[in-house]
Amino acid sequence: MERLSRLPLFVLLIGVAGAAMMLPAGYAAAGDWNAIARNFFFSGILLLVMAALLAVALAASPISSGPHGRSALATMLGVFGLLPVALGLPLAMSLPDTGMFNAWWEMVSCLTTTGATLYAAEMLAPPLHLWRSLVGWMGGLFILVTAVAILAPLKVGGFEILSSPYGRDERFPRLPDSAGPPKQAAQYYLADGDRGTPSSRALRSLFDVLPYYAGFTLVLWVLLLLGGDPGLIALSRAMGTISTSGISPVSGATGVHSGIFGEMMVFAFMILATSRRFWPGGEQLRATDSLRSDPELRLGVGVVLLVAAVLFARHFFATFEQVTDAEDPATGLLITLQDAALATWGGLFNALSFLTTTGWNSVDWQGARSWSGLESPGLLLAGLAIMGGGIATTAGGVKLLRVFALARQSERELERIVHPTSVSGGGRMGRRLRGEGAYLAFIFFMLFALSIAATVILISIHQIEFDTAVMLSVSALTNTGPLAGTIALTPSFEASAGIASNPWEGWSGLATLPKTVLAGAMIVGRVETLVILALLTPDFWRR
Template sequence: MSAPVHATGIAVQGIKPVLYLTGLVLLATAAMMVFPMIVDIYYRHADWQAFAASAMLSVVIGGLLVRYSKKSLKSGLTLRQSFLLTPLSWVSVAAVSALPFFFSEYGTVSNSLVDAFFESVSGITTTGATVISGLEHAPPGILLWRALLQWMGGIGIIATAIAILPALGIGGMQLFRTESSDRSEKAMPRVRQIAGTIALVYVSLTILAFVVYWLAGMPPFDALAHAMSSIATGGYSTSDASFAAWDENGIQWFATLFMLSGTIPFVVYVRLIAGEGAALWDRQVRTLLAFLAMVVAVVGLWLALSGQYALEPAFRHAAFNVVSVVTTTGFASADYSLWGNWAVGLFFGLMFVGGCTGSTSGGIKIFRFEVMALMLRAHFMRLLYPNGVFPSYYGERLIDDEVIRSVVAFFAVFFLCYSLFTIALMGFGLDFLTSASGAATALANVGPGLGGIIGPTGNFGSLPDGAKWLMSIGMLLGRLELFTVLILFAPRFWRG
């Protein structure tokens, strides 16, 4: 999944391995553009030319980077090179992935640099916020490209969260440092085996979702697009109404299960395949499922008892939308902002939760809330018993001070960034609810915000261009766990 990490500085020559790997990623992105190009050719849509031109440009840029820096990756990456590679590769992919939107003949994003980049970033970060309206009439290639972007971003963040972030000590991720993030030569065969199994699981879940959606009544093309978005917990749909357009034959119940499957740590699937049945009761998974069950029960009962829905639709909409927001998928089966002010407040809070680490979901992540709860418990016990010793365990692992400091720092920086983004969005003339939920949905990679503009049935297309650029930065910042990006602005980072 990644090369060995060593702690040395960045020099001009030291950037070449980063450029080499980035070039390879761009070449892979160009290869993925062939699929929507073929689809447009099949449907005789002129947009195939946009994908052809974009693929050629991506090949040229990626090829030049690879040629310029080939044979530079000899002994793995240094610590600083690893920090640089992560945001550079993601930003580069987002930039070239915006080209088909920009060159497209579809009016919503055509010739608009900010809209094309926003849609691309939202896709690759699996956020699902969109500036495109009239999706039912959009070119098939564009619809497939949006789904592919989320699907690529989903597997990309799994690899990043398992192989890179634990080694970099980002936000407490070192708690999950296992042999999958050990890049010694002895461990590499095992790392490759884990990576291959995760890829197999990811593809298999996508195929299963496609078949289930298709059999449940979705047209094949829609089923494929929603399957990729569901497993990637992305939220891009082929309809402006999202999943409200499909409520027959249990499709929304199936979608709820597939969103959940994407937010479970993919290492758990690897362990299950290896015969470890107890892996399904991973602490993160148990906490997430218990939390979701409690919230869904409360919301479902309220919707049924208040007379807004009958019993089955009440719990279906409650389960679908709560799971969608907590897993940061962003699909919607109904406009939950119309359920009452309490629902607006509840879903606003749910935006920050997120799923499990090592999954495709965004957000703060459930394990960080668990670590904070354990830390607070230990702190209260020390207040009561000053001379006592109260070690905290996460599962069977002792939580050391380094992990606690990382988690506390992550919370502090996350909410500092959130406050600054909210204020900045209000500076563009947006109201408080739009600004506050817009900042949350960007940093937590949720998708829809709240309010009449960017709510579950809204769209981000009417936002000022400056707000779109800002939210694009926020989506990348949140997807890459903040510190991976922010550290690049430290002058000390660039010193030898």
């Protein structure tokens, strides 16, 4: 443990990537895909040897141990930008006509938990699907670990919303005991993640998060198997749900094999992406003590219920009047209520799925669309993806806590219009959310909007339709790859990812420049714009 903590985090991740390749290698060997097994095995050996050589070469080099080490944020960018080159080696070797660039792009999409793909599901061998799902699963784990180990000490990535501007914990101060000696009034807050090197902090956070992360995945996998999903599909669904990557070895809805039971299980585990409260670490993000009053959970539940209610009510009353005028109102009403219940479930599932940037579709989503008469669901689902899930979770988007801070600040401004001399309550956390938190949230929201505009402009250089460019940009920046399939995209055939590619989905047929821009947008959406701006400030790099 101590020796590993002395190594750079990037070197450790290269070794982890090499070791992870042994899993699809064994699966391919057991399934008689010998060529694919060799590709994964030798690629894994290559990465393990490279990690060992780098470890020996860098063992004597000192690593910055302060919480503001210059390499921490740069390492995160390197992981999402450079590590996919190594992760894409077996994919490029197994698909010789795809090219290294397309393999790198696919791994960027998986590692950032975006889930966009260049390939048709039925054209890839099962070991390659397993590798894509595993990379997405590891990408989600990396986000949960680095949120506490890297972003929390630097007060970025959402931790700035509730962080004390004075560097101390002001949330729940305790008065000194009357009978005992007085305690120190000001205790400066220093999280466990602030001590040691980035590697040591990441390893400590990994040991805390991994049992929960792997345990949730295992439980969901077993439940989906019991529901009727085949082994690989169930495992990919479980990993794609916990990591919110939305990666699946088959196309189509979630409950094709497991039905409503499987969708209910997936729905329950997607709630984990609405708040950091369900994961170890991130105590700074707890605005309240109780789970019931958690602002992210309350806002997420409210948005999901509102979307489902709107979809339900939009067509219910008109259909109800038609049924009452029919010859057999009782039978017609029963059928209508059954269809309404299924449509409501489809709306609930898809609302939570895209709010957490997972991107699964319910088997009853088409029924929900037909029931509500919704012709263009892409805009609704894009709005949910932009709102995003919980801060410091695997979800992307603007995040619920930032939206909540802006809503509370807007509510307070309306109160001041009616009662200019009123004093607002809510405690220290409430005042901070309406003050510094809302200010920082507004800055992030504006940067996010500018990122969408810049991405649309850059990928439109190759004469891509505007609605297609907007949907691809939002999908990349919110890390919700399946979002691009919610509207009929205009396909482009300027490039190809090989015989297994699927240009009709909107990603594969793009030229090199739009693909590169979208890959960069995935990284920006995953790391967040404020983190990248922190890397560009001169004060950050000054010793």
